[in-house]
Amino acid sequence: MRIITSPLAFLVGAFVLLAGAAVALQQPNQLSEQEIKDGWKLLFDGESLKGWTVAGVDGSWIVEDGTLHCTGKGGGGMIYADGVYKNFELKLDFKVSPRGNSGVFLRTWDKNDPVNTGIEVQVLDSYGKEQPSKHDCGAIYDIQAPSKNAVKPAGEWNTYHIICKDNLIVVYLNGEKVNEVDLSRWTEAGRNPDGTPNKFKYAYNTMTRPGYIALQNHGNPIWYRNIKLKPLD
Numbered sequence: 001m002r003i004i005t006s007p008l009a010f011l012v013g014a015f016v017l018l019a020g021a022a023v024a025l026q027q028p029n030q031l032s033e034q035e036i037k038d039g040w041k042l043l044f045d046g047e048s049l050k051g052w053t054v055a056g057v058d059g060s061w062i063v064e065d066g067t068l069h070c071t072g073k074g075g076g077g078m079i080y081a082d083g084v085y086k087n088f089e090l091k092l093d094f095k096v097s098p099r100g101n102s103g104v105f106l107r108t109w110d111k112n113d114p115v116n117t118g119i120e121v122q123v124l125d126s127y128g129k130e131q132p133s134k135h136d137c138g139a140i141y142d143i144q145a146p147s148k149n150a151v152k153p154a155g156e157w158n159t160y161h162i163i164c165k166d167n168l169i170v171v172y173l174n175g176e177k178v179n180e181v182d183l184s185r186w187t188e189a190g191r192n193p194d195g196t197p198n199k200f201k202y203a204y205n206t207m208t209r210p211g212y213i214a215l216q217n218h219g220n221p222i223w224y225r226n227i228k229l230k231p232l233d
Contacts, residue, residue, distance in 0.1 A: 028066055028093070028225045035228065040091075043081045043213070044068050044227040053080045055111060060217050067095075067223040068215070070102060075219035078105065078114055086210040087232035090162045093225045096125045098154045100220040103141060106164055107211035116201050118211060119143075121162060121171055121179075123222065127153045134198075138171060138178040142198040143186070146171070146178035157225075165232060166208060183207055 029046030043051060046066040054061050056077020062069050068079070086107065096102070101124050108118030120141035129136055129149050137158075138146030150173040152158050161172040171179035185193045186204030198204075215224060 029227075031228065038230065040228050040230045042227070043229055044225065046225065049079075051082045053082070054078075055080065056217050064223070067225045068227070070215070070217050070220070070222040070224075072217065072219045072221050074217065077217045078108075078111070078214040079217070080108075080111065081213045081227075081229075084109075084210040084212055085164075085229065085231060085233075086208070087165050088163075089230040089232065090164070090213065090228070091160065092227040093157050093159050094123055095157050095223040096123060096154050097221040098125060100125045100154060100222055101218040102220065102222040103216040103218070104160060104162065105212070105214040105216060106162065106169070107207055107209060108214050109209055109211040111212070114214060115199075118214065119164075119169060119204075119207050120216070121160065123216075124151070125154045127151050138173045140169060140171070140179055140181050142200065143192060143204060144179060144181050146173070148176060148178055150174045150176045150178050159226075167205070 029042065029044060031040055031042055048063060049061065057074035060071055060073045060077055061079045062071060103120040103123055105114055105118040105120050108114045110117040122135060122137055122139040122141045124137040126132060126136040126149065132138060132146050132149045134142050134145045136146065137151040152174065158174055163170040167183040169181045169183065170177065183205050189201055189203045190197055192198055
C-alpha cells in the first residue's frame with residue numbers, strides 16, 4: 001500500500017518535533033549556555049540537598065520530582081544555601097499550596113535569628129487580593145507592599161527575579177516589577193520611612209552586609225526549583 005504524505009502533514013510533524021526539542025531545552029534545574037557565559041550558577045541540582053543545610057527537623061525539606069520541597073514538617077525553620085552573598089541576582093520558581101506561606105531570605109547574617117538579620121521576600125498564597133499588603137506575595141516582609149498582585153493561584157508555578165545591589169533591592173514576580181526598596185531610607189529600628197511600624201530590631205539600612213540565602217519553612221507545603229544565582233561583586 002502506498003502512503004501519501006501531504007505537505008501539511010509534514011509541516012505539522014516538523015512543528016511537533018521542534019516543539020518537543022524546545023521543551024527538552026527548557027528542562028528545570030539546568031543552565032543555558034548563555035547563562036553560563038553570563039556567570040550564573042545553580043544553587044539546586046534538582047536531585048539532592050547538596051549545597052544546602054537544613055535548620056529544622058529531619059524531613060522538613062526533601063527533594064521531590066526535581067523540586068526542593070518543604071513538607072511543612074516541624075512547622076518552622078530554614079534551609080540555607082552554601083556561601084554568603086552581598087550583591088547578586090537570584091532567580092527561582094516557587095509553587096504554594098492553598099494558604100501556603102514561606103519566604104526567600106537574603107543576606108541573612110545570623111542563622112540563630114534569621115528573621116531579624118535577613119531580608120524576607122514574601123512567598124504566600126495571596127492570589128486575587130486587590131490591594132496587597134506588606135505581608136502578601138511580592139512584599140519585602142513588613143517593610144514595603146508590592147505595587148501589584150502578580151502571584152498565580154495556588155498549585156501554579158511562579159518565578160521570582162530578585163536583584164540585590166548595595167542599598168537597592170528590586171523584585172520581579174512573573175516578569176512584572178512589583179517592588180523596589182532603597183534600604184538607606186530605613187534609618188530607624190522598628191519603623192518604616194512612612195512612619196508605620198515594622199517588627200525588626202535592626203534598622204534596615206544595616207541590611208547591606210553579605211549573608212546567606214535561605215528559604216523558610218512556615219509549616220506549609222511549598223515547592224522550589226530553578227534556583228539560580230549570579231554574583232554581582
